[in-house]
Amino acid sequence: MITAETLHKTFAGKGKKDAPVVAVNSVGFTARDGEITGLLGPNGAGKTTTMRMLYTLMQPDQGRVLVDGVNVADDPVSVRRSIGVLPDARGIYKRLTARENIRYFGELNGMSAAQIDARIAELAKSLQMEDFLDRQTEGFSQGQRTKTAIARALVHSPKNVILDEPTNGLDVMTTRGLREFLRQLKQEGHCVIFSSHIMQEVSALCDRIVIIAQGRVMAEGTPDELREKAGEQNLEDAFVRLIGTEEGLHA
Numbered sequence: 001m002i003t004a005e006t007l008h009k010t011f012a013g014k015g016k017k018d019a020p021v022v023a024v025n026s027v028g029f030t031a032r033d034g035e036i037t038g039l040l041g042p043n044g045a046g047k048t049t050t051m052r053m054l055y056t057l058m059q060p061d062q063g064r065v066l067v068d069g070v071n072v073a074d075d076p077v078s079v080r081r082s083i084g085v086l087p088d089a090r091g092i093y094k095r096l097t098a099r100e101n102i103r104y105f106g107e108l109n110g111m112s113a114a115q116i117d118a119r120i121a122e123l124a125k126s127l128q129m130e131d132f133l134d135r136q137t138e139g140f141s142q143g144q145r146t147k148t149a150i151a152r153a154l155v156h157s158p159k160n161v162i163l164d165e166p167t168n169g170l171d172v173m174t175t176r177g178l179r180e181f182l183r184q185l186k187q188e189g190h191c192v193i194f195s196s197h198i199m200q201e202v203s204a205l206c207d208r209i210v211i212i213a214q215g216r217v218m219a220e221g222t223p224d225e226l227r228e229k230a231g232e233q234n235l236e237d238a239f240v241r242l243i244g245t246e247e248g249l250h251a
Ligand SMILES: Nc1ncnc2c1ncn2[C@@H]1O[C@H](COP(=O)(O)OP(=O)(O)OP(=O)(O)O)[C@@H](O)[C@H]1O
Pocket: 011, 012, 021, 022, 023, 041, 042, 043, 044, 045, 046, 047, 048, 049, 050, 197
């Protein structure tokens, strides 16, 4: 379970005249185990910055993050072991094959060679990576890179999974496969958080949705709760009403 409490993050403006950018302004929500929680918001809403604070890459100016009850600021090392992260910059090593990229992370997490091999076989099957698993990743398509980065994030079977725009740039079939995979993680009891600016993506997958715009949580709840809150039958109309603009909510 991941809880964000009143997170704030402001970036200093660059250049003499630039004002500071308030990227995240009092964001709070809880992502439960066995559920998929979606952070939905237009470009620049603060999703990536929020996620970076969840996965210990960035420290909030105010507020705190609890992962399974542990304050990230108190024990970032143990928290990192219990989370798997697909960062916005996928950052896979291009000289290594997909298998070597995944294996390296397994080693960093203290897994044995046999454990790593078994886990890679499982992930490669679920993510349909078998055809390119032993190719060097230089020249990989965006979908192949994303799958490699997801497998690498999950090699140590982390309880909590944080994915920044996982379906960005993926084709329809790959997206469907990935959705199935995320549902499988949920069924296994993992806590899954992912971000997206595509309303249809979030509504197809999420148990709970946190709508973020201009660094703030505009609304939060199940799709039904959001429809009720907005007084709209149609989820898309509900989003538009809650966010106050249609900008950025479409594919
Ligand atoms: N390192 C940084 N320095 C300065 N400003 C930043 C930095 N990182 C983010 N920002 C600003 O903070 C705001 C929120 O950015 P963020 O990347 O969190 O949004 P996002 O919701 O993930 O957007 P997108 O959907 O476009 O990826 C933006 O105005 C962005 O320009």
